Each structure stands twice: as C-alpha cells, then as structure tokens.
Ligand SMILES: Nc1ncnc2c1ncn2[C@@H]1O[C@H](COP(=O)(O)OP(=O)(O)OP(=O)(O)O)[C@@H](O)[C@H]1O
C-alpha cells in the first residue's frame with residue numbers, strides 16, 4: 105500500500121517538472137512562431153545533447169556528494185586534442201617521427217584524455233583529501249591553460265566532412281548527437297539503477313562512513329566516477345568540435361554551470377545520495393528549451409542570464425516544496 | 430502537570446499514535462515503557478514541539494499548549510534529550526551546548542570565556558572529563574550522550590524528557606545520571622524517562638506509563654509493579670527469557686590476537702590500547718566489559734582494520750596470520766562489525782531498508798556478473814525482517830523512518846547477511862526492547878551453535894553475564910581479566926573494570 109504511495113510521489117515530482125516543461129514550451133510557442141518548427145526542434149535537441157552528456161557525468165559525481173567544476177575546460181581540451189590529432193597527427197621532427205590518426209583513433213585519444221583528466225581529479229580528491237570543489241577548480245584552470253598551449257590560442261578548423269557527421273549527421277531520421285546522448289543516458293541510468301557500482305555511488309553520498317564500514321572501496325568508486333565524468337565531458341567536446349568543424353580554445357566556458365543547473369533542477373541533492381539520471385535529463389531539456397526560447401524571442405543576452413537564474417531558483421523551490429509534503 | 434489528551438499522530442497514513450492519553454507529574458520521574466516502535470519517541474516529539482501536526486491537545490499547567498516548534502517548547506520550559514543524538518560533529522562541546530542561544534557581551538561579540546566557563550560547570554555536573562573546546566565528532570557515543578544531557582540541563586526547563594539517555598553509557602555514568610535526576614526531582618521538575626532497561630526504571634522511576642502499538646495501555650505507580658507484570662503489559666503476553674548458558678568448552682581458535690597496541694591520535698598521548706591478547710573460539714560468545722573510555726570500541730575498530738597506521742600487533746584467523754588494513758580485508762577474512770553508532774556508521778538513513786541490508790553482499794546478488802538481482806535482494810531483506818522481527822510494513826520503507834530499536838536490527842541484519850565467521854558486536858542491543866533483546870541473545874546462541882565466534886561489547890553487566898560464555902574485562906586500554914562466565918559476578922567484573930582507576 106504505502107510502497108505504492110511512495111512511487112506515486114516520485115512520479116508526481118516527475119510530473120511536476122513535465123508540467124513545467126510543457127508550460128514553458130507553450131509560452132514560447134505562443135510568443136514565437138519559429139519555436140514549434142522541425143528545424144528548431146532538432147536544433148534544440150542537438151544543443152541539449154552536449155549538456156546531457158556532461159550533466160550525466162556531473163550527476164554521478166554529485167550523487168557521491170562531490171562536484172566537478174572542470175568539465176567545461178576538459179571539454180575544450182579534449183575537443184582540441186581530437187581535432188589536433190586528426191588534422192596534424194603527432195610530429196616530432198627531431199626524431200623524424202610522424203604519427204597520423206584516423207578518425208576513430210583521434211576520437212579514442214580524446215575520450216581517453218578526458219578519462220585521464222577526470223581520473224586525476226579523483227586521484228587528488230581521494231589521495232590528498234582535497235575537497236572536490238577545490239581540486240576541480242584547479243583543474244578548470246589547468247585544462248584551460250593546456251588547451252591554450254595545445255592550440256596556440258587559435259582554433260583548429262577544417263576537420264573534414266567525415267568527422268562532422270558526429271555533430272551534424274543524421275541516422276534513421278534522428279541527429280547523431282541525439283543518438284549519442286541517448287546511449288549515454290541509457291547506460292548511466294542502467295548503472296545507477298541496476299548495478300553494484302550504482303548502489304555504491306548512492307551509498308557513499310548517503311553516508312560515507314557507513315559505506316566505508318560496509319566494505320566499499322570508496323576511493324575506487326570515486327576514481328571511476330570522476331573518470332567517467334571526464335570521458336563524458338570529452339564526448340561533449342567532440343560533439344561541439346564536430347558541429348562547428350572547429351576546436352575553439354575557449355569552447356565550453358561556463359558549461360559546468362549549465363550542467364550543475366540541470367542536475368539541481370532534476371532534483372539531485374547537492375549533498376549527495378539522492379537523485380536520478382532521469383531527473384537530470386529533464387533538467388537539461390528545460391534549460392535547453394529555455395536557452396533556445398530566449399534566443400528566439402530576441403531577449404537581450406543580459407536579460408537571458410537573469411531569466412535563466414530565476415528559472416533555476418523557481419524550479420528548485422518548487423521541487424523542495426513538493427518534497428516536504 | 431503536563432497532560433496529553435487524545436493525541437493522534439500519523440505519518441503518511443501510518444498511525445504512530447492512536448488517541449493517546451497521559452499525565453506527567455511534577456516532582457516525579459515518569460517512565461514511559463513499551464516495545465520498539467510502540468510510539469514512545471513519537472509521543473515525546475509531539476510533547477516537545479518536534480512534531481506540530483497532530484490531533485488532540487497538550488495541556489500544561491491547565492492551559493492548552495499550541496507549540497510552534499522546539500524553540501517554543503523550550504521557552505515554555507519543555508526540553509527533550511533525543512534518542513538519536515542531535516549534535517553537530519564539527520562544532521566544539523561549548524558551541525553545541527550554546528547552539529542557537531549563544532551568549533554575547535555588551536557590544537554583541539560572542540562571550541567565549543563565559544560560555545566556556547559555564548560549559549565546564551555543566552561537564553563537571555555530568556562528570557564528563559573533556560575539554561569544552563573538543564570537537565563533538567571526536568567524542569565516543571557515550572560521551573556525546575553526556576553532552577546532550579548537559580545541554581538539556583543548561584536550559585533550566587521544568588519538564589525534561591530523556592529518550593533513552595543511558596543507551597550508550599555504562600553503569601558508572603548511569604549512577605551519576607541518577608544523582609542528577611534525583612536533584613532535578615527534588616527541585617520539583619517533571620522528568621520523563623524512557624528506557625528499555627527495566628532494572629534502571631525500578632531504581633529511578635516513581636510512575637510508569639506503558640505504551641503498546643501507539644496507545645497508552647496502563648499507568649500507575651512503579652513501586653506497585655513487578656518486572657514480569659510490566660513485560661506482560663508491554664508485549665501483551667509473557668516473555669520467554671533467553672536460553673541458559675551452555676557449559677561446554679571451546680577448543681578451536683578462530684580469532685587470536687597478540688599484543689595489540691594502538692597509539693593515541695595526539696602525538697604524546699599514552700596508548701589507547703596496550704598489549705591486548707586473547708583468543709576467540711569457534712562457537713564461543715565472549716563478552717567484553719569495560720567502563721566508558723576503556724578502549725572496547727577502539728579494540729573492535731582495530732580488529733576491523735580501521736586504524737592501520739596507529740595499530741601494531743598480530744592477528745590470526747584460524748591460526749593463519751592475517752594483515753587487516755581495511756574493512757574490506759576484514760570482511761574477506763570473515764569478520765563483521767556491528768558498530769556502536771548506528772546513525773553515523775551503521776545506516777544510510779535516507780535509503781530503503783532493503784538497500785541498507787543488501788549493501789554488504791551486493792556481489793552475491795548479481796546475475797551475469799553485473800546486473801543486480803532485484804528479486805533475490807527483496808527475498809534476502811524480507812527474510813531478515815522476519816527473522817529479526819523488524820517492525821515495518823515493507824522492505825521498501827526508508828530506514829530513517831523506523832523506530833530506534835528497529836533501526837538497530839537493520840544494522841544487525843546487514844552484517845548477518847555477510848555470513849561472518851567472527852562477529853564483533855559493539856553494543857548490539859542499544860535501544861532494543863526487552864523482548865527483542867532476548868530474541869537477539871537467542872539468535873547469538875544459535876549463530877554460535879552454528880560455529881560463529883562472537884565478541885560482544887556491552888556496557889551492561891547483566892547482558893554480558895546472560896549472553897556470554899566467557900568474560901573479558903578492560904580498563905584504560907588494558908585487558909584486566911579473562912574468565913569463564915561461571916566465575917564472573919557483577920562485583921568481581923566491576924572490580925576489574927575499575928582496577929586501573931584505583932592503582933593509577
Ligand atoms: N518520521 C517518520 N515517518 C514515518 N514513520 C515514522 C516516523 N517516525 C516514527 N515512525 C513510525 O512510528 C512508529 C513509532 O515509532 P517511535 O519511534 O515512536 O517508537 P519507539 O516507541 O520510540 O520505539 P524504540 O523503542 O525503538 O525507540 C514506528 O512504527 C515508526 O516506524
């Protein structure tokens with residue numbers, strides 16, 4: 105009986121954000137006739153796809169009661185690494201060495217680089233007990249600096265038509281980035297709900313001391329989670345690079361905020377242990393639609409930021425109210 | 430007089446209190462008695478302004494009280510010492526006691542000197558030998574309980590509700606608490622005292638109220654009651670005592686520890702544990718007694734791999750030397766630890782009963798090596814809910830919603846699920862009602878008969894003497910006695926427990 109009631113409240117919370125989303129769409133649709141077009145729809149989804157990838161990684165981290173501020177910079181660095189390797193390969197004239205990269209090789213290198221950067225975050229956090237906020241704040245600067253060094257401050261462009269499929273291509277009538285984000289969501293959702301790793305993630309956020317005593321290697325779990333988040337930021341970086349056919353040195357600036365906003369709007373608690381991937385996806389969609397709407401309605405960029413902040417506040421306040429009852 | 434009239438309190442449709450009536454007399458110690466989940470804590474939370482949405486009336490000194498919160502209750506002279514400790518670990522003792530009622534000097538700056546002075550006075554009163562500036566998080570549970578009591582004393586309230594104040598402190602501290610209670614009683618204060626230790630109640634209480642399933646079933650004068658009659662009223666039936674001690678000898682060593690030493694965290698401090706050696710045999714229940722601060726919990730923690738850097742000594746499991754540096758390794762060697770503080774170390778309060786129980790054995794609940802087997806998990810938790818008599822309507826209930834005693838049973842369940850060979854129990858019956866307590870003693874017996882070796886730490890001598898085959902006594906980090914239970918009596922065990930205090 106009661107268990108059923110409980111499920112209903114969860115669905116109610118979902119329903120609430122769904123209603124919020126539909127209302128948001130309705131308002132924008134009334135104010136702008138461009139909103140409800142196919143073109144715009146796919147465009148929005150493609151933009152959301154990047155934030156979804158990052159936010160999913162962020163969700164896993166926040167569930168362990170951590171945070172990752174470095175995702176935007178990691179995204180830029182990994183996008184640049186992929187682009188650079190694809191275009192120029194590795195040249196070492198002194199040793200008369202040249203390694204060329206296929207698309208697949210460059211993609212893998214980018215993603216592995218992301219995972220390593222994330223792993224480094226996790227290493228600093230678990231080994232030296234540096235608070236995640238500080239450790240990843242340092243990485244935010246380091247990765248951005250490395251991006252500047254790697255690109256010499258200039259975009260790396262003209263990466264070829266094959267590479268641009270990732271960001272702009274279609275498969276079975278759906279944009280490729282949406283496929284990628286969908287896969288990421290499905291896998292992460294599976295991990296959090298159906299696997300031991302998922303349980304451990306929630307346990308660490310719920311009560312770290314109890315988790316340690318229960319025989320969970322919390323350091324290992326954290327390393328895995330931060331690595332996954334880094335790899336997902338890299339995936340986002342590759343999608344952005346491919347869409348623009350260019351790796352921009354300042355790509356992804358401020359993306360960490362959109363990701364955190366999506367996580368929070370999705371109902372995941374910043375103190376860890378509570379939340380879901382599904383909620384985050386909903387949060388990311390709300391932010392994506394809002395961004396798109398504000399642009400369509402020609403709202404000045406200054407006001408856009410104000411409105412976005414207000415919506416985040418309202419969403420979280422409504423969510424809190426729903427939970428109290 | 431504080432009167433509750435027709436109080437009903439529901440949680441999400443579940444009735445926790447059903448039309449409760451009760452009178453609390455000033456100048457008396459009023460005991461509230463009942464099984465785990467009977468509604469004692471809930472009723473006290475209503476009376477002290479924690480729960481403000483209830484039906485019925487609270488009448489205090491002939492006036493209907495409409496409490497708006499705990500602050501309001503405090504202002505009207507009602508304070509509660511909660512069953513679950515409510516202190517901020519990152520703040521000092523002083524800061525905790527003065528939390529929300531900080532003292533300021535004339536220009537509005539915190540008057541730390543004055544607060545420290547008063548804290549020292551309070552600590553002396555509850556006989557807690559600790560620095561007022563010490564962080565509460567660094568104190569053991571029993572010491573934290575004393576801080577809670579000190580905090581309640583500070584408010585100078587006329588009604589003081591103590592919800593299981595002695596669950597984690599040992600006899601010596603209990604005696605001291607009774608002195609304090611006596612004083613308060615003679616000042617005409619209303620004391621409400623909840624405890625599952627019936628012996629205590631007969632010593633301290635003047636009146637009693639028995640609760641069962643959210644109702645008050647009887648009240649009266651303590652002196653006119655017998656223990657058996659009380660138990661019958663609590664449970665609605667007679668209770669079988671625990672099975673007697675089996676007088677067998679144990680020969681097969683399962684856990685042998687040799688010269689365990691544990692350094693203090695402060696650099697120049699003395700050892701917390703000094704040269705501890707003992708053996709635990711297959712099928713044996715060994716009771717470990719000691720006063721608060723004797724080092725019992727530290728010994729358990731050391732055996733479980735929680736102090737790898739500070740500890741030295743040899744540990745043998747089944748006569749094989751083992752190196753236990755982490756809980757994971759301890760678990761691998763078949764050791765389980767039911768920790769003392771269930772809220773901080775035992776449970777994930779926000780999660781389901783089911784997930785709390787299964788967390789230690791998830792690797793056994795996987796199919797195809799990765800996917801969790803939900804049905805198996807549900808079956809496992811249902812099984813333990815039934816075996817330990819956990820009072821809940823569903824395994825999907827949130828652990829934090831259960832009554833204190835039932836939470837303790839979840840912690841027990843999650844460790845029994847690992848099928849340990851060596852079970853370390855640190856105050857396993859803390860907050861557990863008498864009936865369930867006997868069930869747990871019987872369960873321990875059964876587990877021991879099946880070959881488990883059990884080390885039972887308890888602050889309650891009767892528990893040690895009832896449940897164990899052999900008794901170890903610790904004082905100030907040293908083992909001072911090791912005797913078969915047949916030779917142990919309350920007085921000689923106590924003598925060993927305070928031995929060092931006398932010689933030092
Ligand atoms: N916040 C809550 N949400 C839902 N149910 C609750 C909540 N608090 C208490 N309950 C339920 O109310 C009932 C009474 O609990 P209560 O804590 O008052 O018992 P108790 O008599 O203090 O038991 P114990 O001796 O174990 O401390 C229990 O069934 C418990 O599960």
Ligand SMILES: [Mg+2]
Pocket residue numbers: 469470471512592832833834
């Ligand atoms: Mg209680």
